[in-house]
Amino acid sequence: MxxxxxxxxALSHVFGKFRVLDNINLQVLPGQIVAVVGPSGCGKSTLLxxxxxxxxxxxxxxFTDGVPVRGPTRNVGIVYQNYTLYDFLSAEHNVSFGxxxxxxxFWMRFFGLPAYMAKRRQHLQKSRNFLxxxxxxxxCGKYPREMSGGMKQRVAVAQAFIMRPKIxxxxxxxxxxxxxxxxxxxxxxxxxxxxxxIAKREGRRPEYTILMVTHELNEAIYVADRVIGLSRFxxxxxxxxxxxxxxxxxxxxxxxxxxxxxxxxxxxxxxxxVFDEKYVKDRDKYVTFWNExxxxxxxx
Amino acid sequence: MIRLAIPLWLFWxxxxxxxxxxxxxxxxxxxxxxxxxxxxxxxxxxxKLGEGLKQIFRPQGLPENPKPPMFWVDMRATLWRLAVGMxxxxxxxxxxxxxxxxxxxxxxxLSPIVMFLSKIxxxxxxxxxxxxxxTDQKMFTSMVALGIFFSMTQSIYKAVRxxxxxxxINKAYTLGASEIEIIYExxxxxxxxxxxxxxxxxIGPAMVFLLAAEMVVGSAGLGYQIRMQSRxxxxxxxxxxxxxxxxxxxxxEWALVTLRRKLCPWYVD
Numbered sequence: 001m002x003x004x005x006x007x008x009x010a011l012s013h014v015f016g017k018f019r020v021l022d023n024i025n026l027q028v029l030p031g032q033i034v035a036v037v038g039p040s041g042c043g044k045s046t047l048l049x050x051x052x053x054x055x056x057x058x059x060x061x062x063f064t065d066g067v068p069v070r071g072p073t074r075n076v077g078i079v080y081q082n083y084t085l086y087d088f089l090s091a092e093h094n095v096s097f098g099x100x101x102x103x104x105x106f107w108m109r110f111f112g113l114p115a116y117m118a119k120r121r122q123h124l125q126k127s128r129n130f131l132x133x134x135x136x137x138x139x140c141g142k143y144p145r146e147m148s149g150g151m152k153q154r155v156a157v158a159q160a161f162i163m164r165p166k167i168x169x170x171x172x173x174x175x176x177x178x179x180x181x182x183x184x185x186x187x188x189x190x191x192x193x194x195x196x197x198i199a200k201r202e203g204r205r206p207e208y209t210i211l212m213v214t215h216e217l218n219e220a221i222y223v224a225d226r227v228i229g230l231s232r233f234x235x236x237x238x239x240x241x242x243x244x245x246x247x248x249x250x251x252x253x254x255x256x257x258x259x260x261x262x263x264x265x266x267x268x269x270x271x272x273x274v275f276d277e278k279y280v281k282d283r284d285k286y287v288t289f290w291n292e293x294x295x296x297x298x299x300x
Numbered sequence: 301m302i303r304l305a306i307p308l309w310l311f312w313x314x315x316x317x318x319x320x321x322x323x324x325x326x327x328x329x330x331x332x333x334x335x336x337x338x339x340x341x342x343x344x345x346x347x348k349l350g351e352g353l354k355q356i357f358r359p360q361g362l363p364e365n366p367k368p369p370m371f372w373v374d375m376r377a378t379l380w381r382l383a384v385g386m387x388x389x390x391x392x393x394x395x396x397x398x399x400x401x402x403x404x405x406x407x408x409x410l411s412p413i414v415m416f417l418s419k420i421x422x423x424x425x426x427x428x429x430x431x432x433x434x435t436d437q438k439m440f441t442s443m444v445a446l447g448i449f450f451s452m453t454q455s456i457y458k459a460v461r462x463x464x465x466x467x468x469i470n471k472a473y474t475l476g477a478s479e480i481e482i483i484y485e486x487x488x489x490x491x492x493x494x495x496x497x498x499x500x501x502x503i504g505p506a507m508v509f510l511l512a513a514e515m516v517v518g519s520a521g522l523g524y525q526i527r528m529q530s531r532x533x534x535x536x537x538x539x540x541x542x543x544x545x546x547x548x549x550x551x552x553e554w555a556l557v558t559l560r561r562k563l564c565p566w567y568v569d
Contacts (some may be wrong), residue, residue, distance in 0.1 A: 054470050072473035084467040088489045088566050097485075099476030106481050143566040163475060 005030045005049065005167045005209040013046050024060070026228070028167065031196035031206025033189060034218045035220035035249075036213045038230035039275055041242040044213045047230065048169050051211065052076055065166040074102060077160035077168035081175045081217030083152040085144040091155045094141040096120075096127035098163040102175055105180030118200065121272050130158045150181030157188065161208065166234055170212040175220070178296070183258070189223045192256040219295030221263045229274030245273040319516050321364040344536040352536025368526055370525065375544070377520040378510065381437065383442025386506055391497055392445065393452035398491075400453070401460025402483055422447030422505075423512045437519040440510060447509035448502040459494040493567040503552050507545065 006028040013021040020043040025255075028034050038044050049060055055072040062069040064076055065097030074079075085094050100109075100123055108116050127139055134154040143213035144152055153173060160168045174182040189210065196206035214220050220227050250263055260267075306314075330343045341380035344352070400407045400414075422443065429446075433439045464487050472482045514523025522541055529537040560567065 017462070039547050052470065052474070054466075072470050074474055074476040076474055078467075078471055080467050080471075082467070083473055084465065086468065086486065086490070088492075088564065090566075101472070101481055101485065102476035106478065143507065145568065159471075159475070165474070 002063065002206070004028060004063070005032070005065060006181065006211065007063040008051070009061045009063075011047075011050060011057045013043065013050060013055075014058045014240075019240035021050075021057070021230075022242050024230075024243060026243065026246075028164075028209060028211060030209050031193075031200060032211065032226055033193055033208070033210045034225045034226045034228060035224035036211060036228045036230055037215065037217060037220050037270065038241065039233075039246075039273060040215075042230050042232060044230055045171065046227075048171055048213055050210075051167075052078055053171060074098070074163055075166045077163055077165035078175050079153070079156045079160050079168065079170045081172040083144070083149070083156045085152055085155055085159070087144050090129045090141050090143055091136060091147065091151075092124055093133060094144070094155050095130055095158045095162055096123040098159065099123040099126065102163065127158075127162065130162050131155070134158050135184075148181075149177050150184065153177060153181075153185060154188070157185070161192075164207055167209045167211060170210060170214075172213055172215065175215070186219060186223050187254045190252055193225065193251065194254065217267050218260050218263075220257065221266055221270070222252060222260070224249050225251050227266075227270060228271060231274045233274070233277050245270055327366070341533045344539070348536045349539060352534070352540050356537055356540060364381075371544075373520050374522050374525045377518075377524075378514065378522040379548075381440040381510055381514075381521065382444060382503075382506060385441040386448065386499070386503070388441065389445035389452065389502075390495075391449040393449050394456055394495055397453045397456025398460055398483060398487055400457040400488060401464070407457070411457070414450055414457070418450035418454050422509045426513060426516065427491050429513075430517070439517070440513050440521075443509050443513045444506045448506050450507075452498050452502055455498050456491065459491045459498075463494065464490050466477065493560050493564040496556055496563070500553060500556040501551065507549070511545075544554060 004027045006026070008024055008026040011021060011024040012019065024047065036044055036047070045231075046055065051064075051069065053062075053076065054068045054071065056070075067075060069076070086097060089097060100120065103123070104116055104119050119272045128137070131137055131140055131154075134157060136151060136154050136158070139147060139155075141152055142151075144155075147155070157170075157173070173183050177185065192208040192210070196208050199206040210224075212220075212224065226245055226248050227245065230241050231240045231244045233244065247266070249266065252258075326343070330345045333340050333343045341348070356371040357369045359366040359369055360373075365413060367373075396410065396414075400410055415476065425446070426443070429439050429443050433442050468486060468490070469482055472486045477485065510521075511523030511526070514521040515527040518524030522545060526538055526541050529535075529541070
């Protein structure tokens, strides 16, 4: 088992003659919730696709738990902004879909029915428990078309996390939701983080490692324990977007009041470092290297 | 006002009224034609239609050696050809359409061919079927199967491309699916209602191809009998056969819609 849930080494990506990402190096520890922010078109989605394995980088390597990424596998979970639930499955079947694929074989589903049915009962029970954990115990039998956007996104989150992947990628997960629903889901991630802290205290490996792309700076700082800024606005910006900001964030407890004034200073620093075109900066100034972050995370 | 709601009882009253008006008008026209020519058979009265109905259910052949009524002979021939042809055509088009939608390297060589051949009316291909498979049972079934194959393959391939997003497939990979599982558990299940709808929509064209072939080279079947009876202006039998075709269409439509509702309760038109 690797020290890092995710490790990216010297990743660059080129579309034709356009260099989108330049020399990205990133290490994410198990249990971290990392938010990636950056201006539109800076390559956040390209980076996410590279980690997922659907769009391999032109140069560089990506490892999840020490295993090189060669394509999408169950090591990396994904939650899309548009939910991407399976229309033909109810909420509980959507959540247990991965368990079915992972723990029963294709042929067992046809020729080993008694054993398969026993497994399915376990999967569905596990799925119901997870749906209860994300506040959807009443929606187990509902199909995606019968659910609101917030409910669908909770199901999508449960669907990804029930598989216990090494890392889960959230691609602007709450972008299509209203403010109240967005807040609920942010609190859900904070509860996951609290479970990570308990696991660390008990000497277990934390289960929820998240890399979340968002364009909401408040959300990034509120939910994550580490924020990464990806931008072309740096001294070598002509070569492509790079990590220009990498700092720890204050960790909020889900029961704490949402007080955004606590991180006004960091939000302004982040805005300046990542989004301010006029302010071309030395990117190293805002980057805390992973070993320091590791130490910080250990302290938390 | 456009789409103004009307009470259900009024809807049914108007629906029944439409049918009664049609039947009443038919009877009036028939009676007028009979007044002009007592022996006319082109627009037979309901009484004559009843006689036609008796005729098609009457055993054929000599009393000492009776043969099944012509209706059963024709129905059996047509329905068997339709079922085999549709079965083969649907199975082949689902297989090819799903693979074309799933794999680019299958889509690339096949899509231009499928697109081109789907534009040729199958009835115009009849001489080719005669030459290749003769004029026996194989000819009718291949006519139906190939007649629906190209357009249905194209519809299924498009359904796979449009209804199954790349995200859904990538997510299935992240949940541990293999390729065969993605094809069966994701693609097949997502497009199943579209397949059933396509089968429903293809029954009409398939009947057209089959009846056309039966009219040209058949020795039994609804198409054959309609042509033979219309040649002797025995329209009382022809109309009963046409009503039978409408009935087959309605039953097939109802059966497939029921099947879709049963198998795909999540699907909304």
